[in-house]
Amino acid sequence: xxxxxxxxxxxxxxxxxxxxxxxxxxxxxxxxxxxxxxxxxxxxxxxxxxxxxxxxxxxxxxxxxxxxxxxxxxxxxxxxxxxxxxxxxxxxxxxxxxxxxxxxxxxxxxxxxxxxxxxxxxxxxxxxxxxxxxxxxxxxxxxxxxxxxxxxxxxxxxxxxxxxxxxxxxxxxxxxxxxxxxxxxxxxxxxxxxxxxxxxxxxxxxxxxxxxxxxxxxxxxxxxxxxxx
Amino acid sequence: xxxxxxxxxxxxxxxxxxxxxxxxxxxxxxxxxxxxxxxxxxxxxxxxxxxxxxxxxxxxxxxxxxxxxxxxxxxxxxxxxxxxxxxxxxxxxxxxxxxxxxxxxxxxxxxxxxxxxxxxxxxxxxxxxxxxxxxxxxxxxxxxxxxxxxxxxxxxxxxxxxxxxxxxxxxxxxxxxxxxxxxxxxxxxxxxxxxxxxxxxxxxxxxxxxxxxxxxxxxxxxxxxxxxxxxxxxxxxxxxxxxxxxxxxxxxxxxxxxxxxxxxxxxxxxxxxxxxxxxxxxxxxxxxxxxxxxxxxxxxxxxxxxxxxxxxxxxxxxxxxxxxxxxxxxxxxxx
Numbered sequence: 001x002x003x004x005x006x007x008x009x010x011x012x013x014x015x016x017x018x019x020x021x022x023x024x025x026x027x028x029x030x031x032x033x034x035x036x037x038x039x040x041x042x043x044x045x046x047x048x049x050x051x052x053x054x055x056x057x058x059x060x061x062x063x064x065x066x067x068x069x070x071x072x073x074x075x076x077x078x079x080x081x082x083x084x085x086x087x088x089x090x091x092x093x094x095x096x097x098x099x100x101x102x103x104x105x106x107x108x109x110x111x112x113x114x115x116x117x118x119x120x121x122x123x124x125x126x127x128x129x130x131x132x133x134x135x136x137x138x139x140x141x142x143x144x145x146x147x148x149x150x151x152x153x154x155x156x157x158x159x160x161x162x163x164x165x166x167x168x169x170x171x172x173x174x175x176x177x178x179x180x181x182x183x184x185x186x187x188x189x190x191x192x193x194x195x196x197x198x199x200x201x202x203x204x205x206x207x208x209x210x211x212x213x214x215x216x217x218x219x220x221x222x223x224x225x226x227x228x229x
Numbered sequence: 230x231x232x233x234x235x236x237x238x239x240x241x242x243x244x245x246x247x248x249x250x251x252x253x254x255x256x257x258x259x260x261x262x263x264x265x266x267x268x269x270x271x272x273x274x275x276x277x278x279x280x281x282x283x284x285x286x287x288x289x290x291x292x293x294x295x296x297x298x299x300x301x302x303x304x305x306x307x308x309x310x311x312x313x314x315x316x317x318x319x320x321x322x323x324x325x326x327x328x329x330x331x332x333x334x335x336x337x338x339x340x341x342x343x344x345x346x347x348x349x350x351x352x353x354x355x356x357x358x359x360x361x362x363x364x365x366x367x368x369x370x371x372x373x374x375x376x377x378x379x380x381x382x383x384x385x386x387x388x389x390x391x392x393x394x395x396x397x398x399x400x401x402x403x404x405x406x407x408x409x410x411x412x413x414x415x416x417x418x419x420x421x422x423x424x425x426x427x428x429x430x431x432x433x434x435x436x437x438x439x440x441x442x443x444x445x446x447x448x449x450x451x452x453x454x455x456x457x458x459x460x461x462x463x464x465x466x467x468x469x470x471x472x473x474x475x476x477x478x479x480x481x482x483x484x485x486x487x488x489x490x491x492x493x494x495x496x497x498x499x500x501x502x503x504x505x506x507x508x509x510x511x512x513x514x515x516x517x518x519x520x521x522x523x524x525x526x527x528x529x530x531x532x533x534x535x536x537x538x539x540x541x542x543x544x545x546x547x548x549x550x551x552x553x554x555x556x557x558x559x560x561x562x563x564x
Contacts, residue, residue, distance in 0.1 A: 129312035132284050136306045137325040137373065147324075151315055 003201060010202030011209060022203055024183055025191040026210050032100050032174075032187060033167040036107035040163055043108070044115030045156065049145055051116060052123040053131075063120070069113035074172030081106040081177050098179045103187070106173030111163040118162060122155020123148060154226055161222050168214055233295070236260040236381055236413045237281060242290030244276060251276045251437040253290075260380075263407055263414040265424035268434035269449070274417035275309065277434065278385045281415060282306035295380065303380035309389055311370030313358040318343070318369050321358065325377045342372040345405065347398035364395025371399055375406055381413045382406060388423060403427060421533070422511060422524065433483075441483035444522070446532045448482040448561060450475065459502070459558060465529030471502045472561040480563055488560035489534035491523060492553045493544055501557045507532065509550045512541065521546075527554055 014022050051063060083089055085096040085105070096102035130151055134144050149156055171189040178185030180194055188207045195204040237258040244251045251273040258264050266274045279285050280292060282304055294304060305325070314321050322339045326332070340350035346368035353365070361369060367387070374382060384403065388396040404427060406412045418424045424431055425444070433441045440447055452460040452475045461469040462482075472482055490496075495504050507527035515522055521541050524533050532554055536546065546552070 127312055129308060129310070130314075132279070132282075132306075132308065133312045133314070135284055136282055137328065138305070138377065139328045143328045147314070 007201030007205045011204075011206035014202060014206045015209070019203070019206070021182070021186075022191075022206050025186045025188050025207060028100060028185065029168055029187040029189075030214075032103050032107065033164060035104045036111060036167045037160060037164045039104070039108050040111045040115050040167075041160060044112045044159075044163075045119055045149055046145065047112075048116045048119030048159070049123055049148060052120040053148065063117075066113050066117050066120070070117055072110060072113065074110060074170040075176065076172075077106050077110045078172040078174075078176030081109065081173065085177070097177065098181060098185060100178065100185055102177040103174050103185060106177045107167045107170065110170060110173060111166050114163040114166055115159050118159030119149075119152070119156050122152040122159065125155070126152055157222050157225060161218050164218055165215060168211065234259055236295060237415075238293040239281075240290055240293075242280065242287040242292060244280060244285070244287045244289075246276070249273070249276075249437055251280075253277065253439060256432070256439065258413065258415065261407070261411040261413055262430065263416070263428040265428035265431035266415065266417040266434060267419070267421055267424055267431050268440075268447070269419075271436075272434040273437040274434055275385050276437075278306060278383050278415065278417055281381075282383050304383060305374045305377055305379040305381070306383040307367075307370050307374055307385065307387060309386040311367055313361070313366055313369060315358055317354070317358075318348075318356050318361070319354045321369055322373045322376055325373060338376055339372075342376040343369075345375055346372045346402045347394070348372070362392070364391040367391055368395055368398055368402075371402055375402060378406075378410050379412060381415065383415045385417050386419070387416060388418065388420065400427060421531075422513060425513070425522075435481040436479070440481045444486050444533050446484040446486065446489075448472075448484055448530075450479040450481065452478045452480070452482075464505075464527065468505050468528035470505070470561070471558045473558055476563050482561035482563060484532070484556065484561050486522070486532075486534045488556050489532065490555040491525075491534055491536055491540075491544075491546070492555055495553055496555055499555070501555045503554070503556045503558065503560075505554045507552055507554050509546055509548050509552060511548060512546065514538075525552060525554060 051059065051066070081102065082097070085091045085094065085102050087097070096105060126148065130148065131144070134147055139147060169189060171193055174180070174185070174187045174190045175193065178187065178190065180186050180190040188211050192204045192207050195201070235257045237256070239253055239256040242251070242253045249271065266277060268274055280287050283294070284306070314324060319339050322342050323335045326335060326338070340354065343350040343353055348365065348368055353369070358366070371387070382403070387399050387403070391399070403414060403416070407414055414428065416424060416428060421431070431443060432439055433445060433447050435447055435449060448462060448470055450462055452462050452472065454460050455471070458474060459471050460473065460475060461471050463469055475482065490501070505527045507525035509523060509525050510531065511524040513522040513524070519538050520535050521538055522533055522535055523546060524531055534554065540546070
């Protein structure tokens with residue numbers, strides 16, 4: 001057990017002293033996951049709205065596919081993205097492989113189903129009188145979208161928090177597409193995997209603590225906004 | 230530019246939900262008028278209001294608003310159980326202005342709209358949606374429509390399930406918007422007396438069809454054939470109303486209030502086969518005409534008739550008094 005105690009002690013030392021490699025992994029993770037969540041919300045929220053608000057042929061089937069994609073294995077996404085962005089792949093010319101932009105593409109694919117499915121569920125649970133109220137008050141289709149998302153803001157925030165949690169905690173995409181390159185594509189989760197493999201627990205524990213703190217911060221903000229509203 | 234006399238021109242609309250079909254061959258509503266829609270539950274009042282609010286398109290036929298079916302609409306509707314956005318009262322009331330990018334004097338106009346429905350803006354302006362009673366929520370919903378100064382204001386059962394204070398505030402606000410902005414009012418309600426007090430004309434709906442207008446009593450079927458070419462329907466508490474042959478056994482009959490004689494006793498030696506015992510519920514003076522509208526409950530159904538003030542005094546007609554409503558089978562007519 002001594003090595004664990006020592007690991008925790010060293011982890012706090014690394015965090016307090018501002019260990020460059022540790023903070024670089026944290027910074028890369030925050031950068032990549034922030035871009036991923038922003039892109040996913042921009043694409044996913046209108047899709048979630050459309051999926052819940054409109055009736056069209058194949059709606060149920062699309063919903064079933066989106067719900068199935070919630071449990072998409074990260075390594076499968078990593079493999080697919082790798083195949084597409086490798087030099088031989090159809091998107092090889094964009095030089096996304098082993099770049100943070102490649103990881104962002106993979107994470108967006110991974111978390112869009114979370115945003116679409118959870119926001120669609122939230123909008124579906126809204127009062128059916130909302131639509132007629134917005135129309136009778138003169139709202140345009142764009143305003144109806146914005147106001148409906150605002151009315152379901154708790155569900156939207158929950159979707160965003162769940163999607164962000166999936167983005168920062170995934171290993172498969174970051175490892176396969178980013179290749180865990182030090183000072184470049186190394187994220188918290190890939191660094192933990194590497195350091196644990198090397199028997200270096202201190203950095204792994206330090207990064208694990210940061211990951212947990214991020215999760216608490218995200219959920220804490222959610223609770224705060226919910227209470228405030 | 231000449232303005233069309235009619236704000237709404239409805240022709241040949243048909244709209245179905247399951248087994249129910251609303252069919253209105255023709256209906257014209259004059260600009261600035263106040264029209265009531267009355268009828269039992271499921272008669273099609275709410276469906277017609279939704280269609281006239283352009284929330285839904287009729288399956289057949291057309292509704293022309295403001296002499297053009299594609300101009301910018303200026304009709305707004307308040308539902309029976311209105312929905313408030315999950316925001317403050319202020320944000321609810323001025324939402325319609327914001328979506329039109331009209332940000333002029335928002336606070337002042339919101340305060341005025343709230344005062345119009347008798348809600349103190351200093352108390353209510355920043356209350357959240359869940360801090361309102363049912364009546365207050367309905368008044369906030371009405372204020373959010375009044376602030377838009379619509380050409381047509383459609384209200385679906387505006388005073389159903391609200392307290393007396395809210396009901397009075399809603400009536401006053403609705404009357405004010407008509408007088409001040411010449412808003413055309415289309416109001417559905419079960420309450421005929423209330424509807425009479427705010428509208429110029431009442432259309433009665435029954436089973437998805439217009440079945441008479443004005444103060445006419447509507448007698449729904451089913452009609453069962455008796456001998457001598459007489460048919461009857463049974464009122465909720467068992468009394469029968471006799472009629473001539475209906476067009477079909479489910480058709481609603483229209484009985485004009487002027488065709489009913491109000492008597493203290495049953496009549497003998499008369500050709501009127503219908504002599505139904507009733508209890509006077511309400512007396513309403515009809516302005517300076519000297520007429521009094523009497524609403525009486527006959528075997529579980531409210532029927533209206535008219536008497537003169539002189540007769541009312543002579544017969545001592547007061548609420549609770551037992552009377553007989555007398556009318557001929559031929560007085561029941563079919564639309």
